[in-house]
Amino acid sequence: MTPNHPTNGTVTGPNGLLNFPVILAAVQVSYLAPTVVRFTLDARPGTYTIEFFANDKPDPSGYGQGQKFIGATSVAVQGISGQAFTAQLPPVSSTQVISATATRVGYYQYTSEFSADAAVTFQPPQVVAAAFAAAPQPPPLVFTFNQFVRDSISPAAIRVHDDTSGADIPVTRASYDDTNTATFFLPVNLPPGDYTATLLAHLISNGTQHLDGNGDLIPGGDYVFHFSVLQGDINGDGVVNFDDLLILSQNFGHGSTFAEGNLNGDGKVDFGDLLILAQNYGSRAAAAAGRSPR
Ligand SMILES: [Ca+2]
Ligand SMILES: [Ca+2]
Numbered sequence: 001m002t003p004n005h006p007t008n009g010t011v012t013g014p015n016g017l018l019n020f021p022v023i024l025a026a027v028q029v030s031y032l033a034p035t036v037v038r039f040t041l042d043a044r045p046g047t048y049t050i051e052f053f054a055n056d057k058p059d060p061s062g063y064g065q066g067q068k069f070i071g072a073t074s075v076a077v078q079g080i081s082g083q084a085f086t087a088q089l090p091p092v093s094s095t096q097v098i099s100a101t102a103t104r105v106g107y108y109q110y111t112s113e114f115s116a117d118a119a120v121t122f123q124p125p126q127v128v129a130a131a132f133a134a135a136p137q138p139p140p141l142v143f144t145f146n147q148f149v150r151d152s153i154s155p156a157a158i159r160v161h162d163d164t165s166g167a168d169i170p171v172t173r174a175s176y177d178d179t180n181t182a183t184f185f186l187p188v189n190l191p192p193g194d195y196t197a198t199l200l201a202h203l204i205s206n207g208t209q210h211l212d213g214n215g216d217l218i219p220g221g222d223y224v225f226h227f228s229v230l231q232g233d234i235n236g237d238g239v240v241n242f243d244d245l246l247i248l249s250q251n252f253g254h255g256s257t258f259a260e261g262n263l264n265g266d267g268k269v270d271f272g273d274l275l276i277l278a279q280n281y282g283s284r285a286a287a288a289a290g291r292s293p294r
């Protein structure tokens with residue numbers, strides 16, 4: 001086994017001394033589920049084929065062997081420090097270990113030595129879908145997880161931040177259903193603007209592993225969700241259209257709340273609000289999910 005070397009050096013040797021891949025995590029969400037492997041390859045920019053192997057036991061050296069080929073993926077190394085890749089492979093037994101090789105694609109097809117063996121672990125909780133829902137009012141925030149995390153879901157597990165005013169919005173209630181979906185309820189309708197909801201990894205777990213909010217397959221890292229509330233979007237469905245106009249007109253002259261069409265916060269539903277709605281008629285929110293490592 002030849003140790004990996006930095007690629008900014010001028011080392012040459014057998015097989016171009018291509019570094020072997022470094023497996024950061026190999027996980028399964030359940031027995032017989034696909035094996036997901038996250039890895040890095042410290043190599044010169046170019047295209048490489050990564051081949052993966054399952055082994056009933058680790059090699060005494062801790063590297064390899066290639067007992068059973070289970071799949072391959074092609075990666076484009078761009079010379080970015082720490083660039084990580086993900087491969088989805090067939091299920092393996094939880095007692096097996098995974099190894100990998102890298103092969104340079106091109107005229108000289110160097111192949112690396114075997115990577116270190118990686119045990120397959122249970123995948124940590126992750127968010128698979130996030131939404132700022134339209135109804136009911138006030139609008140809830142809804143997150144779906146890849147597995148059961150119910151016992152850790154409470155209003156304390158989320159922070160909702162108003163990016164415009166800088167204030168935090170309290171969350172009053174949280175619920176969880178049998179599709180692994182958590183719903184967080186806000187006490188008020190949110191005024192128009194940009195918001196950030198953060199699921200706190202250290203407060204969400206499956207009992208043994210914390211939330212992997214930044215998606216690197218390693219427990220830890222908050223999940224960050226950015227969303228917007230539009231000017232004029234009375235029913236909070238992300239678009240300003242006839243449905244909002246209908247609500248406003250039904251409450252015109254006697255309504256007082258945001259949900260009734262009081263868009264400018266003056267306590268009345270009147271021409272001032274109609275003007276705001278008209279100016280924003282047809283616009284849509286550009287809500288987007290995002291993640292940031294912690
Ligand atoms: Ca993580
Ligand atoms: Ca609307």
Ligand SMILES: [Ca+2]
Binds near residue numbers: 262265266268
């Ligand atoms: Ca008003």
